Amino acid sequence: MLIFTEEEIRKYVQINDEVIQEVEGAFTDLQSKNVQMPPIMRVDIPENNGEVDVKTAYIPGHEMFALKVSSGFFNNYKLGLPSTGGLMFLINALNGQPEALLYDNGYLTDIRTAAAGAVAAKYMAKEKVHTVGVIGAGAQARYQLMALREVRHFKEINVCGRTKKRLLEFKHEMEEKLQVKVTIKENAESVVKNSDIVITTTPATEPVIQSEWVQPGTHITAMGSDAEHKQELDPEILRKANLYVCDVISQCEVLGELRSALEQNIVEKTDGIVELGEITSQKEMARKKVDDITVADLTGTGAQDTRIALYAYKKLTEEK
Amino acid sequence: MLIFTEEEIRKYVQINDEVIQEVEGAFTDLQSKNVQMPPIMRVDIPENNGEVDVKTAYIPGHEMFALKVSSGFFNNYKLGLPSTGGLMFLINALNGQPEALLYDNGYLTDIRTAAAGAVAAKYMAKEKVHTVGVIGAGAQARYQLMALREVRHFKEINVCGRTKKRLLEFKHEMEEKLQVKVTIKENAESVVKNSDIVITTTPATEPVIQSEWVQPGTHITAMGSDAEHKQELDPEILRKANLYVCDVISQCEVLGELRSALEQNIVEKTDGIVELGEITSQKEMARKKVDDITVADLTGTGAQDTRIALYAYKKLTEEK
Numbered sequence: 001m002l003i004f005t006e007e008e009i010r011k012y013v014q015i016n017d018e019v020i021q022e023v024e025g026a027f028t029d030l031q032s033k034n035v036q037m038p039p040i041m042r043v044d045i046p047e048n049n050g051e052v053d054v055k056t057a058y059i060p061g062h063e064m065f066a067l068k069v070s071s072g073f074f075n076n077y078k079l080g081l082p083s084t085g086g087l088m089f090l091i092n093a094l095n096g097q098p099e100a101l102l103y104d105n106g107y108l109t110d111i112r113t114a115a116a117g118a119v120a121a122k123y124m125a126k127e128k129v130h131t132v133g134v135i136g137a138g139a140q141a142r143y144q145l146m147a148l149r150e151v152r153h154f155k156e157i158n159v160c161g162r163t164k165k166r167l168l169e170f171k172h173e174m175e176e177k178l179q180v181k182v183t184i185k186e187n188a189e190s191v192v193k194n195s196d197i198v199i200t201t202t203p204a205t206e207p208v209i210q211s212e213w214v215q216p217g218t219h220i221t222a223m224g225s226d227a228e229h230k231q232e233l234d235p236e237i238l239r240k241a242n243l244y245v246c247d248v249i250s251q252c253e254v255l256g257e258l259r260s261a262l263e264q265n266i267v268e269k270t271d272g273i274v275e276l277g278e279i280t281s282q283k284e285m286a287r288k289k290v291d292d293i294t295v296a297d298l299t300g301t302g303a304q305d306t307r308i309a310l311y312a313y314k315k316l317t318e319e320k
Numbered sequence: 321m322l323i324f325t326e327e328e329i330r331k332y333v334q335i336n337d338e339v340i341q342e343v344e345g346a347f348t349d350l351q352s353k354n355v356q357m358p359p360i361m362r363v364d365i366p367e368n369n370g371e372v373d374v375k376t377a378y379i380p381g382h383e384m385f386a387l388k389v390s391s392g393f394f395n396n397y398k399l400g401l402p403s404t405g406g407l408m409f410l411i412n413a414l415n416g417q418p419e420a421l422l423y424d425n426g427y428l429t430d431i432r433t434a435a436a437g438a439v440a441a442k443y444m445a446k447e448k449v450h451t452v453g454v455i456g457a458g459a460q461a462r463y464q465l466m467a468l469r470e471v472r473h474f475k476e477i478n479v480c481g482r483t484k485k486r487l488l489e490f491k492h493e494m495e496e497k498l499q500v501k502v503t504i505k506e507n508a509e510s511v512v513k514n515s516d517i518v519i520t521t522t523p524a525t526e527p528v529i530q531s532e533w534v535q536p537g538t539h540i541t542a543m544g545s546d547a548e549h550k551q552e553l554d555p556e557i558l559r560k561a562n563l564y565v566c567d568v569i570s571q572c573e574v575l576g577e578l579r580s581a582l583e584q585n586i587v588e589k590t591d592g593i594v595e596l597g598e599i600t601s602q603k604e605m606a607r608k609k610v611d612d613i614t615v616a617d618l619t620g621t622g623a624q625d626t627r628i629a630l631y632a633y634k635k636l637t638e639e640k
Contacts, residue, residue, distance in 0.1 A: 041361040043378050050416050058363050071416025095401050096370050096391030
């Protein structure tokens with residue numbers, strides 16, 4: 001079994017067009033191949049405000065598949081440790097042997113999550129985007145913007161978040177890295193009303209975006225909700241949207257924005273909800289009109305993990 | 321993260337009274353503590369006759385918990401590889417960080433499975449046992465007998481299996497290791513009719529033991545069925561038994577001998593089915609009469625994995 005460290009993985013895998021294509025391929029695989037993707041396994045450790053999730057997916061035609069263990073321990077800041085961590089295994093699909101351990105501390109999850117946002121925006125957002133709004137100023141907010149840059153040429157970023165210091169760091173870093181103007185907004189309302197694309201990257205458990213703020217033509221990618229108690233969007237937004245897309249409907253029903261909307265009977269399962277893989281399979285713009293409101297609900301899939309892990313393995317072994 | 325190899329693990333962990341006590345503790349934990357043990361995660365790779373299972377359990381009060389990835393690829397003999405494999409992680413329950421990788425190729429699973437058989441026999445089998453019968457002559461058959469030896473002083477072994485060569489190897493090894501007489505029987509009927517304890521260790525998908533063969537006073541441990549399609553016992557045996565014990569009822573309903581018995585309405589969930597942890601919590605003999613028939617249905621639990629992994633970690637780190 002080969003073992004790769006986060007440092008090695010960061011050296012060989014960065015957000016770029018190849019990575020976005022891999023993740024797009026994962027969504028297409030989910031539609032077109034007999035992917036074996038069991039429900040997410042989860043262990044809660046409430047006394048330590050922690051959870052460990054396991055995701056996996058075997059995609060026929062690949063020699064290996066990933067099994068990912070990821071953790072979120074939200075008191076870790078008190079210990080001076082990052083909240084999230086994780087690693088992936090690549091398991092040989094012919095004989096079951098572990099072939100590689102990608103000890104990435106969650107880096108590949110960050111990359112594949114951001115890439116999914118870019119895949120959604122590629123097919124769902126307006127072609128011409130001036131301003132992107134982001135709720136939250138953490139690592140995933142940065143990665144989402146870097147990935148989005150591969151598919152849309154935006155000029156400005158609006159951001160809001162809880163801590164002034166983190167917002168200033170975010171502004172400084174993103175202005176330098178993406179060569180765009182970053183404006184720190186007072187609140188989410190101001191971000192949403194003044195952005196063509198809005199990305200939510202929070203661990204919120206109550207809506208951070210209200211339906212009445214959402215302007216015609218907006219595309220929203222909500223990637224924060226990945227657990228039964230999380231929620232970022234006012235469920236009315238799902239009814240208001242001209243197009244609402246799940247990464248995987250069965251996951252979004254339990255973990256995503258769809259959960260609250262179904263519970264409150266704001267949408268029904270029969271309301272023409274689309275999976276992202278249906279869109280990527282067709283390779284056509286899913287947005288019909290420039291003024292449509294579109295929403296992507298991303299909970300994170302084992303298929304993405306398998307595709308990004310295979311990509312990382314290829315890069316790591318071909319370069320050595 | 322510390323990494324331990326199979327060779328190191330085999331050096332420090334063998335079947336003995338300590339290991340059996342750890343596994344007994346796991347069953348007691350399942351009754352007395354708020355153990356977080358999600359359903360088993362499973363990926364099937366039918367084109368390669370393979371499956372990968374993930375088990376885990378967080379037991380409050382322990383600093384770490386195990387997450388186990390185990391594989392069964394039943395065409396591996398064609399590749400000259402063992403059918404089963406696996407490894408365990410120990411994850412820190414305070415902060416989610418992986419602390420150790422026990423790359424044991426399934427060795428600790430063999431040990432904790434055999435130990436569970438011994439725990440069941442300790443409380444369920446007659447005190448005086450002359451002959452133990454075993455169906456199957458593989459590694460787990462050997463481990464079950466070695467573990468059973470820690471709780472019962474048997475004098476003879478009856479065995480049956482499919483391949484003459486393996487049976488002769490088994491006889492030779494067990495006679496030397498346990499200093500008992502091993503008799504190779506023609507068939508399972510002869511094993512069952514002439515043994516005080518019967519252990520089934522097969523991957524059978526149809527009953528290998530018929531109800532009418534089972535004599536008064538027999539204790540049966542069935543450990544082979546751990547998947548939806550497996551079965552070792554005629555379900556009538558569950559009705560005939562004076563005491564029928566599951567490792568975990570919710571798992572046995574899906575994966576164990578209980579599945580067929582429920583499907584065929586031979587037993588009902590209300591029929592006083594007992595979990596092994598109820599027995600270990602009381603620390604009293606569960607068998608009431610010497611002529612009772614008792615059956616233990618073992619599917620394998622994440623709690624056993626966590627306790628054996630913690631034990632292995634302690635042994636591996638204190639000796640270094």
